[in-house]
Amino acid sequence: MTRQRTPVVADWFSGEGENFRLLGTRCSACGSVFFPREDSYCRNPGCAGGELAEVPLSKRGRVWSYTDGRYRPPAPYASDPEQEWEPYTLVAVELEAERMVVLGQAVPGVTPGQLAVGTEVEVVPGVLNEDADTTWTTWHWKPVNGR
Amino acid sequence: MDDLALEAGERAMSARDVAVLGAAMHPWGKWGRGFVEYGVKAARDALADAGVDWRDVGSIVGADTVRGGYPGYVSGATFAKALGWQGARVTSVYAACASGAQAVQTARTQILAGLADVVLVVGADAAPKGFFRPAGGDRPDDPDWLRFRVLGATNPAYFGLYARRRMAVHGDTLADFAQVKVKNAAMGALNPYARYRKTVTTEEVAASAVVADPLRLLDICATSDGAAALVLSSVDFARRHGAPDPVRIRAVSTVTPEYPQTVLDLPDIATDSAAVAAPPARPFRAAIAHAAYEEAGIGPDELSLAEVYDLSTALELQWYEDLALCGEGEAAKLLRDGATALGGRVPVNASGGLASFGEAVPAQAIAQVCELTWQLRGTAGARQVPGARVGITANQGLFGHGSSVIAVR
Ligand SMILES: [Zn+2]
Numbered sequence: 216m217t218r219q220r221t222p223v224v225a226d227w228f229s230g231e232g233e234n235f236r237l238l239g240t241r242c243s244a245c246g247s248v249f250f251p252r253e254d255s256y257c258r259n260p261g262c263a264g265g266e267l268a269e270v271p272l273s274k275r276g277r278v279w280s281y282t283d284g285r286y287r288p289p290a291p292y293a294s295d296p297e298q299e300w301e302p303y304t305l306v307a308v309e310l311e312a313e314r315m316v317v318l319g320q321a322v323p324g325v326t327p328g329q330l331a332v333g334t335e336v337e338v339v340p341g342v343l344n345e346d347a348d349t350t351w352t353t354w355h356w357k358p359v360n361g362r
Numbered sequence: 363m364d365d366l367a368l369e370a371g372e373r374a375m376s377a378r379d380v381a382v383l384g385a386a387m388h389p390w391g392k393w394g395r396g397f398v399e400y401g402v403k404a405a406r407d408a409l410a411d412a413g414v415d416w417r418d419v420g421s422i423v424g425a426d427t428v429r430g431g432y433p434g435y436v437s438g439a440t441f442a443k444a445l446g447w448q449g450a451r452v453t454s455v456y457a458a459c460a461s462g463a464q465a466v467q468t469a470r471t472q473i474l475a476g477l478a479d480v481v482l483v484v485g486a487d488a489a490p491k492g493f494f495r496p497a498g499g500d501r502p503d504d505p506d507w508l509r510f511r512v513l514g515a516t517n518p519a520y521f522g523l524y525a526r527r528r529m530a531v532h533g534d535t536l537a538d539f540a541q542v543k544v545k546n547a548a549m550g551a552l553n554p555y556a557r558y559r560k561t562v563t564t565e566e567v568a569a570s571a572v573v574a575d576p577l578r579l580l581d582i583c584a585t586s587d588g589a590a591a592l593v594l595s596s597v598d599f600a601r602r603h604g605a606p607d608p609v610r611i612r613a614v615s616t617v618t619p620e621y622p623q624t625v626l627d628l629p630d631i632a633t634d635s636a637a638v639a640a641p642p643a644r645p646f647r648a649a650i651a652h653a654a655y656e657e658a659g660i661g662p663d664e665l666s667l668a669e670v671y672d673l674s675t676a677l678e679l680q681w682y683e684d685l686a687l688c689g690e691g692e693a694a695k696l697l698r699d700g701a702t703a704l705g706g707r708v709p710v711n712a713s714g715g716l717a718s719f720g721e722a723v724p725a726q727a728i729a730q731v732c733e734l735t736w737q738l739r740g741t742a743g744a745r746q747v748p749g750a751r752v753g754i755t756a757n758q759g760l761f762g763h764g765s766s767v768i769a770v771r
Contacts, residue, residue, distance in 0.1 A: 220578070221512065223512050224502055224508065224512060243458050244639075245638055246620075246638045247634075247635060247637075247638045247641070248635040248637060248638075249634075249635070250632045250635075251413075251505075251630075251631055251632065255543070258621060258634070259619050259621060259622075259638070260610050261639060279523075279527065279626070280521030280523040280524070280526045280527040280530070280578075281526055281575075281758040282517065282519050282525075282526060282574045282575050282576075283512055283522070283574060283575045284515075284519055284574060285571070285572050285573055285574065285575075286493075286516075286518050286573060288493065288503060288510060288514035288638065289493050289495035289516075289517070290508065290510070291493065291507060291511040292510050292511060292513075292514035293511075294514075303514070303720045304471070305513060305514075305515060305522075306522070306627070307523050307626055312637065313637055313639040314624075314635055314636040315624075315632055315633050315636065316624075316626050316633045317631070317632040318509075318513055318515065318629070318631050318632065320513060320514075327526075327575040327576075332526070332527065332530035332531070334529075338441050343512070344553065351722065353512060360753075362759050
């Protein structure tokens with residue numbers, strides 16, 4: 216039995232391998248970029264509103280800050296209570312072109328000790344969790360010159 | 363009455379002042395009972411403190427809790443019924459951690475509009491164990507649900523991000539963060555309403571478990587049961603009621619952020635983009651305080667004390683800068699100099715803060731105003747800030763709710 220690979224949220228990212236990108240939207244009237252995507256309205260108060268078109272975000276950025284989760288988060292975060300909790304690292308990444316900060320989990324195995332504010336990272340496909348018939352996919356941040 | 367003296371007195375007041383006639387709390391803790399019981403105790407004690415009969419209150423405003431089921435969503439009516447229906451105007455408000463400020467603001471605007479002479483404000487909560495969690499169900503259109511589902515990002519995770527950022531940008535140290543806890547615990551030990559009334563050492567902070575790197579258990583505030591209530595009135599009513607010189611609320615800031623919001627904020631997964639629209643002159647927290655200072659016509663150098671939302675030790679330091687108690691990046695120095703401890707230039711969280719209380723969400727912003735009231739009255743006992751004349755509270759509710767109150771005497 217193979218599990219179906221399904222994005223944890225539809226249309227937030229796409230592509231395989233090198234072509235993997237986070238997906239935002241851009242307003243045709245003012246050029247503002249949104250992530251998570253806005254598909255119904257532009258949130259720039261100085262904009263009368265335009266068409267919102269899908270746009271891939273920059274692949275690389277620099278660490279704005281980072282932390283980890285030493286305790287199991289509550290639902291709806293999926294984790295098996297029977298298994299010992301494995302801390303993971305959470306990274307906030309500044310994208311230069313978009314001038315925005317985007318959160319994400321680091322690729323498994325990266326610890327806070329391996330990161331610093333300013334470290335260059337890139338977005339890569341990852342797996343959030345698996346259940347009986349689904350592999351839930353997500354994005355991860357990976358140090359570019361990963362140790 | 364000497365008209366000239368009255369006129370001189372009037373000048374010291376603002377036409378937009380409202381009087382704090384009564385202030386009270388139910389002690390914070392984990393009491394295992396319902397939020398209504400806590401709220402009723404705080405309300406009755408606030409009415410007694412004010413010397414006002416509940417039946418003479420023209421309006422009641424409840425700060426809602428999302429943890430008490432339907433009665434929590436309509437807390438104004440819930441408290442009114444528990445105190446005994448008497449036909450008052452009723453309002454229930456919700457703005458996450460800023461709910462209490464919204465309740466105070468609602469009461470104040472009713473008084474200033476002449477819709478009510480006396481308003482009772484009540485907030486109470488019975489908190490869950492462990493991390494705050496989102497409402498149930500499968501709700502991918504809710505940012506609060508998404509941050510847990512997609513990232514497992516608890517509140518402490520955000521506090522960890524802010525703390526690391528301060529360490530990298532401003533050179534704050536783990537010892538600085540621990541010192542905030544030590545300071546607040548020392549003041550909380552003097553407060554009979556605080557949940558934690560033990561002094562804490564830097565060694566104890568350092569020995570507590572890491573929750574979200576670099577923050578430890580004792581860097582992060584707990585969740586508590588608790589309740590706070592205020593009786594607010596017009597200054598005229600206070601004078602007629604025999605309170606010629608009451609503590610007065612001079613400003614209440616309940617502003618939203620400005621677009622683009624460039625500081626990563628709970629529960630967001632990303633900031634707004636500043637590529638097209640320029641970032642606002644002040645980041646959100648600083649803008650909350652600025653709006654309060656502007657409305658009061660009071661500057662940070664006039665403050666006797668401040669009560670800020672120390673959800674984490676590092677976040678308290680951030681507030682020093684956002685309240686303009688010091689310049690950007692200078693908060694740790696202000697702390698190290700002792701300026702924010704009891705006896706310092708501007709004590710911060712003389713109540714003990716969230717570090718000593720733990721958060722009872724809808725009650726907390728009201729409790730901050732209770733502390734200002736007692737300090738400005740000069741009745742804060744062993745934790746009294748000598749000669750306190752002006753105080754500010756500051757806090758921020760999830761989803762973009764500013765909360766800051768300036769009180770004077
Ligand atoms: Zn637009």
